Amino acid sequence: MSLKKINTVLAAAFILFILWFGAEFILSPETTAPGFGLPSWPPGDGDGFLIIKGIRDVVLALVLGILLVTGHRRALGWVLLVEALAAYGDMATVLVHRGSVATALGVHCLTATLMVVNGLLIMRETRKGAAAPETPAPQPA
DSSP states (O other): HHHHHEEEHHHHHHHHHHHHHHHHHHHHHHGGGGGGGSSSSSSOOOHHHHHHHHHHHHHHHHHHHHHHHHHHHHHHHHHHHHHHHHHHHHHHHHHHTTHHHHHIIIIIIHHHHHHHHHHHHHHHHHHHSSSSSOOOOOOOO
C-alpha cells in the first residue's frame, strides 16, 4: 500500500473518530463525559460546556474532512499538526484536574501523537510530490 493511501486512511479514521466523539458530546453529554477522564461532573449545569467541547470536535473534524476531500494534502498535514494541540490540551486538562492518568495518556496523548505522526507523514508525502518537476526529455532535431 502506498504512503498516500495509508495517510488517507489514517486521516479519514481521525475525521470519523473526532466527528463521532463530538456528536456524542453534543447529543449525550452526561453519558459521554466520564470517558473524557475528568474525576467528577462539573457542579451546576455542566451540559453547556460539554456541548461546546462537542461542537469544537465536530468543527475540527469538518476542517480535516474538507481538506481531505478537496485534495489539499499539504494543508491537511499542517492542520493535523495544529489540531493535535487540542488533544494535547485535553490531556493537560485531565492531568491538571487530577483526572484519570490512563485516559489522559491512553486516549488524549495517544490521539494527539498519532495525529502528529499522520501530519508529518502527509508533509513528507507532499514534499516528495512537490520536489522539482520532471523536465521533458530533449526532442530529436
